[in-house]
Amino acid sequence: MGIFSKSNTAKVHTLILEQIKDVEGCLVSFSNFTKAAVDHGTSIETLRALAESVYQMEGAADRSLRAMIESLNNVAYLPATRSELIDVASKCDKIANKCEHVAEMMVLQKFRFPKEYTEEILKIMAITQKEFSVLVTAIGKLFSRFDELLKDHAILDEIRDLESEVDEIEMDLYERIYAQKNDLAERMQLANFVELVCDVSDIIEDIADRIQIMLITRKA
Amino acid sequence: MIYLLLLAGVFMGWSLGTNDAANAFGTAVATGVVKYRHAIWIIAVLVVIGAFLAGENNIGKVAELSTSNEVTASEEAVKNAIANGTVEELRLKSALKAAIIFICAGVTVFIMSCLEFPVSANQSITGAIIGWGLFYADYSDPAILAVNLPQIEKFAMTWVINPVGAAIISFVLVKLVHKFLEKRLTSLAHYDTMIRIGYLGAGAFASYSIGMNSSANVTALYYDPFFETTGVAANLLTSAQVTAVIGGIAIALGVLTYSKKVMMTVGSSIAPLNQIEGFVVIIGMALTIVIMGNWMGIPVSTSQAVVGAVIGAGLTKGAKNVRFGVLKRIAVAWVSSPTVAGVMAYLVAWITSGYFG
Numbered sequence: 001m002g003i004f005s006k007s008n009t010a011k012v013h014t015l016i017l018e019q020i021k022d023v024e025g026c027l028v029s030f031s032n033f034t035k036a037a038v039d040h041g042t043s044i045e046t047l048r049a050l051a052e053s054v055y056q057m058e059g060a061a062d063r064s065l066r067a068m069i070e071s072l073n074n075v076a077y078l079p080a081t082r083s084e085l086i087d088v089a090s091k092c093d094k095i096a097n098k099c100e101h102v103a104e105m106m107v108l109q110k111f112r113f114p115k116e117y118t119e120e121i122l123k124i125m126a127i128t129q130k131e132f133s134v135l136v137t138a139i140g141k142l143f144s145r146f147d148e149l150l151k152d153h154a155i156l157d158e159i160r161d162l163e164s165e166v167d168e169i170e171m172d173l174y175e176r177i178y179a180q181k182n183d184l185a186e187r188m189q190l191a192n193f194v195e196l197v198c199d200v201s202d203i204i205e206d207i208a209d210r211i212q213i214m215l216i217t218r219k220a
Numbered sequence: 221m222i223y224l225l226l227l228a229g230v231f232m233g234w235s236l237g238t239n240d241a242a243n244a245f246g247t248a249v250a251t252g253v254v255k256y257r258h259a260i261w262i263i264a265v266l267v268v269i270g271a272f273l274a275g276e277n278n279i280g281k282v283a284e285l286s287t288s289n290e291v292t293a294s295e296e297a298v299k300n301a302i303a304n305g306t307v308e309e310l311r312l313k314s315a316l317k318a319a320i321i322f323i324c325a326g327v328t329v330f331i332m333s334c335l336e337f338p339v340s341a342n343q344s345i346t347g348a349i350i351g352w353g354l355f356y357a358d359y360s361d362p363a364i365l366a367v368n369l370p371q372i373e374k375f376a377m378t379w380v381i382n383p384v385g386a387a388i389i390s391f392v393l394v395k396l397v398h399k400f401l402e403k404r405l406t407s408l409a410h411y412d413t414m415i416r417i418g419y420l421g422a423g424a425f426a427s428y429s430i431g432m433n434s435s436a437n438v439t440a441l442y443y444d445p446f447f448e449t450t451g452v453a454a455n456l457l458t459s460a461q462v463t464a465v466i467g468g469i470a471i472a473l474g475v476l477t478y479s480k481k482v483m484m485t486v487g488s489s490i491a492p493l494n495q496i497e498g499f500v501v502i503i504g505m506a507l508t509i510v511i512m513g514n515w516m517g518i519p520v521s522t523s524q525a526v527v528g529a530v531i532g533a534g535l536t537k538g539a540k541n542v543r544f545g546v547l548k549r550i551a552v553a554w555v556s557s558p559t560v561a562g563v564m565a566y567l568v569a570w571i572t573s574g575y576f577g
Contacts, residue, residue, distance in 0.1 A: 009409035078412045079252035085408075146407045217494055218411060219402075 008075040012085070013143040015071050019064035019089055020136055023096045026057035027132055027200070030099035031125045034197065037106055038118040044110065051103040061096040065089055084214050088139065091207045095132070095200055102196045111193060117176075120169050121197065127169075128201045131162040135204050138211055150215055159208040166201040170194060222312055226442055226456055228319035230470040232326055233438035236341050237267070237474020240434060242483040243505060243526045244426035247498040248419035249483050256480060262420070263427040263479075264472035270431025271468025272461065274513075278436030279460040279467075281517045283445040285346070288367040289353025291317045295446040298454040307452050313576060314455045317352070318441035320568055324348040328561040337553035340521035345437045346375055347558025351565030355573070374516050379554050382512055382520045383528030389511075390504030390532030397500055398536070415495045422502035429506040433519045435467030497533045504529035524554060 033050040036042040068089055072082045105111070113121050138156060141149045149155070173194050177187050245259035254262075286292040293301070293314050301310040325344040332339035350372060357364050405411045443463040444455035457463045493501060505525040512520045527550055534541040569576070 009407075013407075013409075076409060076413060076416075078415060081408060081412050143407050143409070146411060147403050147405050150402060150405070218496070219494065 008071075009077065012068065012071050012075055012077070015064065015068040016085065016089055016139065016143075019061060019068050020092055020139060022057060022061035022064045023092045024132060024136065026054060026061055026096040026099050027129060029053040029057050030103060030200075031129055033103050033106075034113075034121060034125050037111070038113045038115075038121050040112055040115065044107075048107055051107045054099050054103040058096040058100040061093055065093045084210070088207055088210055088214075091203060091210060095203050098196070098200050098203060102193070105196070106193065109189070111189065113193070114190070117173060117190075117194075120173055121194075124166055124169055124197055124201070127162050127166050128197075128204070131159055131166075131201055131204045134159050134162065135207055138208065142211065142214070149211075150219055153212060153215065156208045156212050160205055163201050163205040166198055170198045222315055223456060225315040225319045226439075226466075228322040228326075229439045229442055229467070230473075232322045232341065232345070233435070233467055233470025234474035234477070235326065235329065236434050236438060237471035237476075238478045239341065239474075239482050240430050240471070240522050241427075241475040241479040243522050244430060244502065245419070245423040246483045247493075247495075247502070248423055251495065251498070253416055253419045253495070254423065256483070259423065259483070260475050260479060262424055263430075263475045266424050266427035267431035267435070267471050267475065268465060268468040270428035270433075271435035271464040271471075272431075274428075274432040275435040275464025275468060276460040277517070278433065278513060278519050279440045279443055279464050280445065282346075282349075282436045282440035282519065283443050283460075284367065285371045285518070286318075286321075286349050286441050287445065288357060288364055288371070289349050290356035291321055291349055291352050291441055292443070292445070293454045295449065298444075298446050298450045298452065301454065302450065302452055307454060310454050311456070314444075315442060317576065318455075320572070321345065321348045321352060321441055321565060322438075324351070324564040324568060325561045328557055328564060331560065332553060332557050337549070337557070339553055339557045340523045342434055342437050342519050342521050343375075343378075343524075343554070343558040344561040346518070347561035348565040349441075350375070350558075351562030352569050354562070355566050355569035356576070371518065374518055375558075378512065378516060378518070378520050379524070379551075381516070382508060382524045383531070385512065386504050386508035386525040386528030387532035387535065389507050390501055390529035391535055392532075393500045393504055394497055394533045394536045397496055401496075415499070418496070418499035419502070422499040422506065426502050426506040426509075429509040429513075430471065430522060431468045433509045433513050433522065434471060435464045437467070437519050438470050439463045439467035493530065493533055497536075501526065501529040501533050504532060521554070 029050065033047065033054055036047055036050050069086055072085065075082070077085065134155060138149065138159070141155070174191055177191050177194070180187055241260065241263050244263050245254060248254040249256050249259050283292055287294050291314075293310050297310065298307070301307045322345070325341065325348045328344045328348070329339050329341050332344075350368075353359075353368065357368065359365055359368065401414070405414060439457065440463060442456040443460060444453055444458050445460075447453055447458040457466070505522065505528075508525045508529065509520060509522060512525075527547075531542055531547070
C-alpha cells in the first residue's frame with residue numbers, strides 16, 4: 001500500500017508541478033496571442049498560428065492532468081487530500097481551457113480589441129500572469145513549506161489583491177464600452193471578450209480559495 | 221446448560237463492542253483514513269490483548285463490588301454451601317444473578333438509546349449491581365458499608381473526574397501538538413502520514429484501553445474470586461485472566477459483526493474537530509481510561525471519557541466552541557443510566573426474592 005512511501009508522493013508532486021508548468025505555458029501563449037490581438041497590424045495567419053500554440057499547450061496540460069490523477073491511485077495521500085489535489089489540478093486545467101476557448105472564439109469571430117483598450121487588456125494579462133506565478137509558489141509550498149503556508153496565508157491574500165486589481169480594470173472597461181455610441185451588438189461582443197479574458201484571473205482566485213480551505217481544515 | 225447463562229454477559233460484551241469500537245476508530249473510518257475492515261481487526265485483536273494483559277485487575281475490583289452487593293457469593297456463603305452440599309445450587313444462583321444484572325443493564329441501555337441519550341453500558345452494569353445490593357446487602361453493617369461506600373463514592377466521582385480528566389488531558393495534548401508538531405509538517409505528504417499514523421496509533425491504544433477497562437464488566441460477574449481459597453467453583457469462571465479474555469472476545473465479536481453503523485455515526489458527530497484534533501481526542505480518551513483504571517481501580521465509562529476529551533479539544537479554541545447546553549443532556553444521561561439500571565435491578569431483586577432470598 002505504500003503508506004510511508006516518499007517516492008510516490010514525490011511523483012505526484014512532480015506531476016502536479018509539470019501540469020502547472022503546462023498551464024503556465026498555455027497562459028504565456030495566450031498572453032502572446034492577446035498581445036497580437038490588440039495589435040491591428042498582426043495578420044490573421046499569425047493570430048491563427050499563435051492560437052494553435054495555445055491549443056497545443058492546453059492539450060499538454062490535459063495530458064499532464066490525467067497523468068497526475070492516475071499517479072494518485074497508489075499513493076500515501078489520504079482520500080480527502082487526493083480529492084483536494086484533483087480539485088486544485090482540475091481548476092488549474094480550467095485556466096488552460098479558458099485560454100483555449102477565448103483564443104478559439106477570437107479567431108472564429110476574427111475579433112480584435114479596439115486600439116483604445118490596448119493598454120488595459122495588456123495590463124490585465126500582465127496582472128493575470130503575475131497572479132498565476134504567485135499561485136505556482138503557493139502550490140509549491142503545499143509540497144515543500146506546508147508549515148509556512150499553515151502559519152501565514154499572505155501569499156494567498158496577494159493573489160486576491162491582484163484579482164481585485166483585474167476586477168477594477170474590468171469594471172472600468174465595461175463603463176467605457178457601454179458609454180460608447182456604436183452598435184450594441186459590437187459593444188456586447190467586446191464586453192464579452194473582456195469578461196472572458198478576466199475569467200482567468202477569477203479562476204486563479206478560486207484556486208487560492210481552495211488552497212485556503214485546505215489549510216483551514218488542517219490547522220490545529 | 222448452566223454455561224448458557226454466560227450468553228447474557230457475552231451479549232452485553234457484544235453490544236459494548238458494537239458501540240465502543242466507534243470511540244476508537246469512528247473518525248478514522250468515517251474520514252477514510254483507515255479502512256473499516258482494517259479498523260475492526262485492529263480493534264478486535266487489541267481489545268483481546270488489553271483484556272489478556274491488563275483486564276485482570278478490573279475483574280477483581282468488579283468481583284469485589286458484586287460480592288459485597290450479594291450478586292456474587294461471598295467466601296462465607298461458598299463455605300456454607302460446601303458444608304451443606306449445595307454448591308451446585310449456589311453456582312446456578314450466582315450465574316442467574318449475573319444474567320439478571322446484565323439483562324437489567326442491557327434493557328437500560330436499550331431504553332436510553334431509544335430516548336437518544338448518550339448512555340454508558342459500563343455504568344449501567346455498575347448501577348445494576350448496586351441496585352441489587354441495596355435490596356440484599358445489609359448496608360447498616362459497617363463491614364458491608366466499609367467495602368461498598370468507597371466503591372459507590374468512586375463510582376460517583378468518576379462522573380466528574382473521568383470527563384474532566386479527559387478534557388484536561390485532551391486540552392494539553394492539543395496544545396502540545398499545536399506547539400511542537402504543526403511546525404514539523406513541511407509538506408502535505410508529512411501531514412497525511414502523521415494523520416494516518418496518529419489515527420492508527422490512537423485507535424490501537426484506545427482499543428487496548430477498552431479491552432483493559434470494559435472486559436471486566438461483561439464477564440466479572442461470572443467469576444468466582446474465592447476459588448483459590450475454597451477449591452470449589454461457586455460460579456461459572458474461576459480464572460480472572462480467562463474471565464477477562466472471554467469478556468474481550470465478546471467485545472471483539474461485537475466489533476467484528478455489527479459496528480459499522482455506530483462507527484460512522486460517531487465519526488460524523490466528531491467531524492467538527494479537524495483531523496489532528498480527531499486523533500488527539502482518541503489518545504486523550506484512552507489515556508484517561510488507563511489512568512482512571514489504575515488510579516480509581518474501577519472500570520470507567522468510555523463514553524464519558526470521549527465526551528470530556530472532545531470538550532477539552534474544543535476549549536483550546538475558546539469556551540465559545542463548547543455547546544454547554546448539550547452537556548446538560550449528557551449529564552442527565554450519565555446520572556440516569558446507572559440509576560435506571562439500579563432501580564430495575566432492585567425491583568427484580570424484590571420480585572425474585574422468594575428464590576434468591
